[in-house]
Amino acid sequence: MNLLMLVWKNSLRKKIRFSLTCLSVMVAFFLLTTLAGIDHALNISTSANNQYRLMTSHKISMTQSLPINYQQKIATIEGVEAVSYVSWFGGFFQNEKNQLGITAVEHNSYFSLFNEYKILTEQLVNWKNNRTGIIIGQAIANKYGWKIGDKVPLSSSIWMNREGSFSWEFTVEAIYQTEDVATDDKRMFFQHKYFDKARAYAQNSTSWFSTKISPNANSDKVIAAIDNLFANSTSATRTTTEQVFIKEQAQQFVDMAMVIKVVLIAVFFTLLLIVCNSMIQTIRERLNETAMMKALGFSSFKLIQQVYLESLLLLATGAITGCLLANLTLAQVQQKMADFLPGIAIAPSYYFDVALLVALAAAVCSLFPAISIKRLAISKTLGAR
Amino acid sequence: MGPSGMGKSTLLHLIGGLDHPTHGEVHVGGERIDHLSEAKLTRWRAQNVGFIFQSHHLLPVLSAQANVELPLALTPLNKKQRQQHAATALGLVNMSERAHHLPKELSGGQEQRIAIARAIVSDPKILLCDEPTGNLDRKTADEILALLAKLNKDFGKTIIMVTHDQKAAEYASRVIDLEQYINSTDCIGNEPPQKSLEIN
Numbered sequence: 279m280n281l282l283m284l285v286w287k288n289s290l291r292k293k294i295r296f297s298l299t300c301l302s303v304m305v306a307f308f309l310l311t312t313l314a315g316i317d318h319a320l321n322i323s324t325s326a327n328n329q330y331r332l333m334t335s336h337k338i339s340m341t342q343s344l345p346i347n348y349q350q351k352i353a354t355i356e357g358v359e360a361v362s363y364v365s366w367f368g369g370f371f372q373n374e375k376n377q378l379g380i381t382a383v384e385h386n387s388y389f390s391l392f393n394e395y396k397i398l399t400e401q402l403v404n405w406k407n408n409r410t411g412i413i414i415g416q417a418i419a420n421k422y423g424w425k426i427g428d429k430v431p432l433s434s435s436i437w438m439n440r441e442g443s444f445s446w447e448f449t450v451e452a453i454y455q456t457e458d459v460a461t462d463d464k465r466m467f468f469q470h471k472y473f474d475k476a477r478a479y480a481q482n483s484t485s486w487f488s489t490k491i492s493p494n495a496n497s498d499k500v501i502a503a504i505d506n507l508f509a510n511s512t513s514a515t516r517t518t519t520e521q522v523f524i525k526e527q528a529q530q531f532v533d534m535a536m537v538i539k540v541v542l543i544a545v546f547f548t549l550l551l552i553v554c555n556s557m558i559q560t561i562r563e564r565l566n567e568t569a570m571m572k573a574l575g576f577s578s579f580k581l582i583q584q585v586y587l588e589s590l591l592l593l594a595t596g597a598i599t600g601c602l603l604a605n606l607t608l609a610q611v612q613q614k615m616a617d618f619l620p621g622i623a624i625a626p627s628y629y630f631d632v633a634l635l636v637a638l639a640a641a642v643c644s645l646f647p648a649i650s651i652k653r654l655a656i657s658k659t660l661g662a663r
Numbered sequence: 664m665g666p667s668g669m670g671k672s673t674l675l676h677l678i679g680g681l682d683h684p685t686h687g688e689v690h691v692g693g694e695r696i697d698h699l700s701e702a703k704l705t706r707w708r709a710q711n712v713g714f715i716f717q718s719h720h721l722l723p724v725l726s727a728q729a730n731v732e733l734p735l736a737l738t739p740l741n742k743k744q745r746q747q748h749a750a751t752a753l754g755l756v757n758m759s760e761r762a763h764h765l766p767k768e769l770s771g772g773q774e775q776r777i778a779i780a781r782a783i784v785s786d787p788k789i790l791l792c793d794e795p796t797g798n799l800d801r802k803t804a805d806e807i808l809a810l811l812a813k814l815n816k817d818f819g820k821t822i823i824m825v826t827h828d829q830k831a832a833e834y835a836s837r838v839i840d841l842e843q844y845i846n847s848t849d850c851i852g853n854e855p856p857q858k859s860l861e862i863n
Contacts, residue, residue: 570714571733573708575708575734657680
């Protein structure tokens with residue numbers, strides 16, 4: 279018999295209470311971990327490069343176009359290394375349920391800015407030489423069984439071509455690979471030059487510009503310089519870092535940072551209330567045993583240590599199962615939301631935070647029982663029973 | 664001995680360092696204990712005193728063996744040594760066969776035997792017994808009293824017992840009637856007695 283065994287046996291004395299309390303802790307940590315996974319996706323870089331990339335869109339809305347000739351003007355700003363432009367195609371395959379992340383990109387510059395998409399040089403050259411060529415992600419190729427040379431009919435919910443149709447035909451010229459989970463492997467790219475000529479309206483315009491700045495440039499200054507350059511034009515711009523842009527897109531649906539803060543506070547209070555209540559009840563039920571252990575020579579510190587370990591066991595069991603469950607759920611969510619929000623995952627440092635949270639919560643939950651133990655009068659307690 | 668409310672249990676608790684006196688001093692085995700800090704008193708109790716109460720207060724989640732081993736968790740003994748000591752104590756109270764039973768699987772007399780084994784396992788000099796046979800039938804009570812007498816005679820344990828039971832008192836080498844003692848002192852109202860009580 280050792281004292282850890284006593285902690286274990288005492289914890290499981292009321293199995294139903296232990297299980298229900300554990301379940302509450304598990305739900306709390308499940309929510310916390312799930313939200314942390316989504317928050318991680320909002321905060322990580324889609325690539326190591328994107329801290330040097332800016333996005334410039336119309337000041338009023340992303341749906342408003344900007345003139346293509348802004349590319350040359352932005353390129354003259356100090357600190358800018360390269361500029362490319364992109365238009366959202368709003369495409370799908372066969373029916374609108376099969377939405378695809380298709381963009382028309384300036385073919386000469388785009389992939390020098392976005393080198394996280396790994397494309398064979400030969401395939402890239404072929405794509406540049408074929409104006410109806412399209413580059414697809416490996417995941418898309420796998421999903422639809424498309425291969426190099428395949429003719430792919432795609433539709434747009436936004437853009438009509440000069441033939442009056444929303445159907446567009448492309449030839450798969452390249453399949454790109456990705457090296458890290460944060461990079462979306464379900465994107466599709468075709469030439470903006472072809473897009474501009476073939477679409478029925480809005481020629482010489484684009485949805486946004488992507489700008490690469492030099493590593494020693496001050497991004498705030500470059501952002502201000504770009505927006506100042508077009509401040510008095512008919513199409514004023516709004517420039518942000520790529521990371522902020524992605525975050526803003528996601529926050530159109532929900533302010534994740536706020537939700538996480540609220541959940542975190544709720545989790546903390548719920549945990550403290552539930553586990554505190556459970557531990558207080560537990561110690562009240564065992565007052566005579568505690569008094570007897572004190573009489574046997576167990577110090578208050580030793581007995582408080584036991585209560586702390588019991589709280590820790592309870593919280594850790596709930597936290598571990600909650601985190602495991604959340605990981606399984608996030609893996610599923612990651613698959614479903616890869617187009618919209620890549621990079622849903624748990625950072626290893628999060629588990630350190632959880633461990634700290636559990637240890638802290640266990641200490642707080644042991645506070646009231648500790649006071650009871652410290653104040654416990656052995657003779658009165660044993661005499662009353 | 665003495666009628667209820669006379670302070671028998673209080674006296675026992677003072678000797679065992681469970682209570683602090685409001686007046687006066689407590690000396691046990693030549694050592695003054697009433698002014699010891701809580702931590703020192705706890706250590707002193709662990710080393711010098713074994714308690715046997717009317718209610719056994721065994722931990723229901725632990726087997727008889729584990730209950731007896733409990734005070735040894737505070738000593739530097741290793742697992743094997745703790746088990747050996749507990750087995751010896753259980754043997755002394757004739758409970759070796761029930762070592763792996765939980766308290767709920769034992770009778771009242773058996774539970775009290777386990778409590779006695781727990782009290783003697785760390786080899787204390789003094790055993791303080793607060794009505795140890797109060798919850799037992801006559802036959803079982805006699806067995807427990809005989810066991811305590813054996814611990815006194817064969818192992819030299821000092822046993823201080825509080826009891827209402829005249830039969831239990833017959834086992835003692837010295838009986839103090841607390842009522843008679845208080846009446847014999849010049850105690851007035853709530854003032855403490857001026858004469859010290861010595862239990863040799």
